[in-house]
Amino acid sequence: MTSRVRRTVLPGGLRVITEQLAGVRSASIGVWVGVGSRDETATLHGCSHFLEHLLFKGTSERSALDISIALDAVGGEFNAFTAKEYTCFHARVLDDDLDLAVDVLGDMITSSLLTPEDVEAERDVILDEIAMHDDDPDDVVHNLFAEQAYGPAAPLGRPIAGTVGSIEALTRAQVARFYQRHYRPANMVVAAAGNLEHAQVVKMVRSAFGRRGWLTGDEPPVAPRRGAKRVRVHPGVIEATRPFEQVNLVLGMEGVHRNDDRRFALGVLNTALGGGTSSRLFQEVRERRGLAYSVFSFASHHADSGLVGVSVGCLPNKLDEVLAVVRTELSRVAAHGISEEELVRGKGQLRGGLVLGLEDSGSRMSRIGKAELVHDELLGIDAVMDRIGSVTLDEVQSVAKQVFGKPEILAVVGPS
CATH class of the missing domain: 3.30.830.10 (Metalloenzyme, LuxS/M16 peptidase-like)
Known part of the structure; x- marks a missing residue:
């Protein structure tokens, strides 16, 4: 499979990187955000994952149902995940539908409403998800392993989804501030691969993510995360x-x-x-x-x-x-x-x-x-x-x- 990788930095520091692949009819796009559970204070434990859920709940242009219908109608795959050091929203579609996927993701990332009603509804969903993980022995033991290794108070030692107590205590205002602080162009990468042209993807991203002047400013891309020193591990x-x-x-x-x-x-x-x-x-x-x-x-x-x-x-x-x-x-x-x-x-x-x-x-x-x-x-x-x-x-x-x-x-x- 022959390929070519190209990179462009848009205003505000948003990076667009693509890999053109010969002989395929699909295209995949992902928005990678440089924030994860290790960036949370104790009072914000679970906020990254909570926010990942909330960005699917609607914007001024699309309701949650509109977002789901848009990709389902073209047979696309659409999901997201939160890790300890980053969050990713991703879609895989036919190459002809890449423009739609970029537009939906750009709308979600830049223009989420985070309404009080959606925050409360999704809070219950996340509490159910935490309960589900607590019933999975593999999840429980690996969370315990991390807790022992790094300590229960350390961000790397805490479960990504949060705890019942931390999720129940999170407010809409806290989640909104977290969103504004971390979801900015310089802290993101838009990656795409498949049957595509780099220049066309850059044009799509510029349009989809340029809503309400979001791609402004001259902040350089955030450098890869580096620890000042090794994190202590506890036997x-x-x-x-x-x-x-x-x-x-x-x-x-x-x-x-x-x-x-x-x-x-x-x-x-x-x-x-x-x-x-x-x-x-x-x-x-x-x-x-x-x-x-x-x-x-x-x-x-x-x-x-x-x-x-x-x-x-x-x-x-x-x-x-x-x-x-x-x-x-x-x-x-x-x-x-x-x-x-x-x-x-x-x-x-x-x-x-x-x-x-x-x-x-x-x-x-x-x-x-x-x-x-x-x-x-x-x-x-x-x-x-x-x-x-x-x-x-x-x-x-x-x-x-x-x-x-x-x-x-x-x-x-x-x-x-």
């Missing part, structure tokens, strides 16, 4: 009792931040350790011992911190044995690294997953949008493949020793 154990059939656990340690050069070696290591059915953990925990149905490892990265860990769900009477096996495997990796065969397999799986994951316009849009917002550079796909391919056994062993030799963070959720 320890945290537990919660829930009436689940299984015990879910996450055992992990401090990892690396997203711009750390070791992230490629860690990616290969993570894949070999618990990234698929041939991985060490899957083979040892599930295939050989039958201790769990689901087991995988992960690595998460933020601007100034990162975590690595192993997630397992098992029967309560298997918990001690599962923990013993996982700890043994992590100790072995820390002491001896991985084998040459695992290195080759890990690289192949990582490279294949990268390429196969970029076979549609939506994933291409996400790649360029996120890179523009949170990184200093957009590495080409070939460059990323080369970086993965150049990882050596020594590099993997070094990062394994550095990471898996650190003190443990353990979160456990299950029946009493």
Whole structure:
């Protein structure tokens, strides 16, 4: 799939980045906003996610139903998500309907009404969503893991959606101020990929986002987020009792931040350790011992911190044995690294997953949008493949020793 990436900065600092793809008839657009749950004070906990919901509720030009109908009528896909360091609103449509998708998103982003009635109605929806997450053992245990790692008072340690108490306390005025402070051109990237022309997309964005003089001023684009210092990670154990059939656990340690050069070696290591059915953990925990149905490892990265860990769900009477096996495997990796065969397999799986994951316009849009917002550079796909391919056994062993030799963070959720 041949492609071409281009970038334009509009007045006010709004960045437009596109990737023209040959041989497709779809187009995807995303508005990436440089604000997430870690930007909230304790009194604003959950505000980013609350605002994400509210921007679908209507503008002076479109009601909430109008917004839904506009994309449904052309068979488009339309959604949004909030993360700890950014928020994204995205749509995927036929290439002929890209202008419509851009206009709807521009209207939502620049002209949301945030009416008191909508705030109250959506408050109940979010409380239902929090209850739903509290019934999901995987969500509960990963939230607990973050809470132990960063502390319950730290933004990175709090759940993205907020808590019942924080959502009930948020006022319309607080949400509106948050909207005005963070949803400004310089803090956003509009990314699009598919069968498109860059100049036409820029024209669409200029029109859709220029409502009521929104694209004014000469503020430069906000630079990628950088932490002044590493965020402290706290080892320890945290537990919660829930009436689940299984015990879910996450055992992990401090990892690396997203711009750390070791992230490629860690990616290969993570894949070999618990990234698929041939991985060490899957083979040892599930295939050989039958201790769990689901087991995988992960690595998460933020601007100034990162975590690595192993997630397992098992029967309560298997918990001690599962923990013993996982700890043994992590100790072995820390002491001896991985084998040459695992290195080759890990690289192949990582490279294949990268390429196969970029076979549609939506994933291409996400790649360029996120890179523009949170990184200093957009590495080409070939460059990323080369970086993965150049990882050596020594590099993997070094990062394994550095990471898996650190003190443990353990979160456990299950029946009493």
